[in-house]
Amino acid sequence: MMLILHSMCINVLRMLSRKLLMLLHPIRKCDWNGCGEEFPSHAALGIHIRNHRAKNCYCQWGDCDYTCDSPLILELHIYEEHSV
Numbered sequence: 001m002m003l004i005l006h007s008m009c010i011n012v013l014r015m016l017s018r019k020l021l022m023l024l025h026p027i028r029k030c031d032w033n034g035c036g037e038e039f040p041s042h043a044a045l046g047i048h049i050r051n052h053r054a055k056n057c058y059c060q061w062g063d064c065d066y067t068c069d070s071p072l073i074l075e076l077h078i079y080e081e082h083s084v
């Protein structure tokens with residue numbers, strides 16, 4: 001029981017520190033295939049990324065070469081791996 005609670009705490013802490021990082025660094029840069037556009041908020045970048053994603057089902061963030069066959073899976077990948 002203690003162990004389960006502990007791992008839950010770690011997950012929550014990870015989530016919070018990621019959120020905190022976003023708050024501390026409000027300017028977000030798009031790193032999609034050398035795009036380089038900057039956005040005042042994480043939400044604005046998320047909307048922008050959607051335009052990139054709409055065209056294909058592979059990730060071009062930085063030097064990432066992740067591919068999949070569904071836009072939804074790609075969205076999850078981008079959220080999990082690149083915090084976008």
Ligand SMILES: [Zn+2]
Pocket residue numbers: 030031032035036037048049052
């Ligand atoms: Zn971009």
Ligand SMILES: [Zn+2]
Pocket residue numbers: 059060061064065066077078081082
């Ligand atoms: Zn990726």
